[in-house]
Amino acid sequence: EPEVTQTPSHQVTQMGQEVILRCVPISNHLYFYWYRQILGQKVEFLVSFYNNEISEKSEIFDDQFSVERPDGSNFTLKIRSTKLEDSAMYFCASTTESAVTQYFGPGTRLTVL
């Protein structure tokens, strides 16, 4: 069964450094998402991406964040200058069409020191 994959599984970085989190969505999916979950808190939406552009973003997704689909398979989340409060699990998700089931990848645990 096709799955969303994410790399790395754990990323440790120093405050102020740039990080890129990578995702490979399910191959026939058209809508892509990033969510994050701070330890002990709920899953929060960051951004959705369709047809090579951002379709929706949350207040969390400020100028420090960007997303890209550099080729036909990868979907990346870049944080330009990480802060301590960016420490969280970051989940990529994908789906075939809007407003239906989203399938989540295993997540990347980002630790900012």
Place this chain on the structure above:
Amino acid sequence: QKEVEQNSGPLSVPEGAIASLNCTYSDRGSQSFFWYRQYSGKSPELIMSIYSNGDKEDGRFTAQLNKASQYVSLLIRDSQPSDSATYLCAVINFGNEKLTFGTGTRLTIIP
């Protein structure tokens, strides 16, 4: 604020019994409803989706949706220790694509 509310638990249920999980949502425009299961340190895993009023059954799981009461529930029959996890209720509001999650209910099945 468009919120999804869940009792955080923990909810303890004996093995073999029925576990009942509840969720309310504030936006009447919500159109799609989901239950995800999340084991500690893992990603959300879809259990059920429901889009119209009534019941939807899949194996041991039944989702119930009542849009008039803005209420969605999940019943787990014949609970197993492997069902011990946090259950996340999530909705998609009309005109949006994002999932809005509740805080989750931690369920423990007691052998």
